[in-house]
Amino acid sequence: MNEEFYNIVSLIHQEDSRYHPDAYEFVMEALSFGQKKFKQSRHITGHQFLDGIKALLMKNFGPMTIPVLDRWGIKNTEDFGNIIFNLEQYKIIARDKDDQYETFKDVYDFKEVFDAGYRKELAKRLKTMRF
Numbered sequence: 050m051n052e053e054f055y056n057i058v059s060l061i062h063q064e065d066s067r068y069h070p071d072a073y074e075f076v077m078e079a080l081s082f083g084q085k086k087f088k089q090s091r092h093i094t095g096h097q098f099l100d101g102i103k104a105l106l107m108k109n110f111g112p113m114t115i116p117v118l119d120r121w122g123i124k125n126t127e128d129f130g131n132i133i134f135n136l137e138q139y140k141i142i143a144r145d146k147d148d149q150y151e152t153f154k155d156v157y158d159f160k161e162v163f164d165a166g167y168r169k170e171l172a173k174r175l176k177t178m179r180f
Contacts, residue, residue, distance in 0.1 A: 050074055057139045068132055072121035076132050079105045080142065092145045095152030098133070099126055103162060107170070114163040126156040 058073045083093045083101025093101070106114045123129065130153025137144045 050077065054141065057141060061135045061139060065131075065135055067122050068128065068135075069121040072123055072132055073136065075105075075121070076102075076129065076136065077141075092143070095130070095133075095148065096156065099129060099153065099156050102129060103157065106163065112164075115159060118159065118163075125159065127154050129153055 054074075054077070055070075058070045061073065062068075062070050079102045080093070080098065082105045083098050084090065086101050086104065087093050087097050089097075106118075110117050118124070123132075130150055133142065133148075133153070134150065136142045137148075
């Protein structure tokens with residue numbers, strides 16, 4: 050990220066302080082991650098983006114994902130949509146004609162995915178390990 054990005058995030062945060070500035074940096078990282086995951090050089094759908102976010106959060110934060118999201122002010126998938134649309138307003142990312150706010154509403158439950166889901170994934174890994 051460059052200085053211009055951080056200046057714009059500072060402006061966004063002054064207007065909409067619901068989300069920690071670190072959340073915006075993560076969203077940009079997740080966008081890049083999602084593009085690689087879905088082999089898209091440009092635009093990915095909202096659901097692809099949220100799938101990439103989920104994978105990157107688990108990879109980066111594992112069982113600490115929910116506390117990190119809480120610190121960032123993110124309570125549900127809709128909050129990621131709000132961040133995306135804030136970034137679009139400042140032309141940090143481009144909006145596609147098919148992008149809709151509703152795409153981000155109630156896509157998955159954080160506790161189910163990042164708590165129970167993490168435990169299930171960990172149990173699978175432990176079963177395959179040799180001790």
